Amino acid sequence: MSTHPHANPxxxxxxxxxxxxxxTGRDGVYMGTQGGQLYLRPPGGGIEWTARPEHIRAVAGDGPQAHAQAG
Structure with missing residues (x-):
């Protein structure tokens, strides 16, 4: 049995x-998933981009206040 240091889902x-x-180094609002790609949009609005699930992490303090401050 092998262990991988990045085994977190x-x-x-x-x-x-x-x-x-x-x-990309950008924060984005998650809009949905299609074909295994996550669709993100800039917090203040703008053009969506795609990201792979392994490239995404939660932003600390996410919630309604975080969206209001980001926009």
């Missing part, structure tokens, strides 16, 4: 959750 965000895409 990817973060599974809920709709509207603010997440961080460590591949």
């Amino acid at each position: 990817p973060h599974r965000p809920h709709l509207g959750e603010l997440v961080h895409d460590h591949r």
Whole structure:
């Protein structure tokens, strides 16, 4: 049996959750998943981009106040 140091499962965000895409270095609001890709949009609105689940982590302090402050 082998162990992998990065064995934690990817973060599974809920709709509207603010997440961080460590591949691009951007924070985005989770809009949905299609074909294994997560669709993110800038907190203040704008063009969506896609991210792989393993590149996403939750943003500390996410919630209604975090979205209001980000926008």
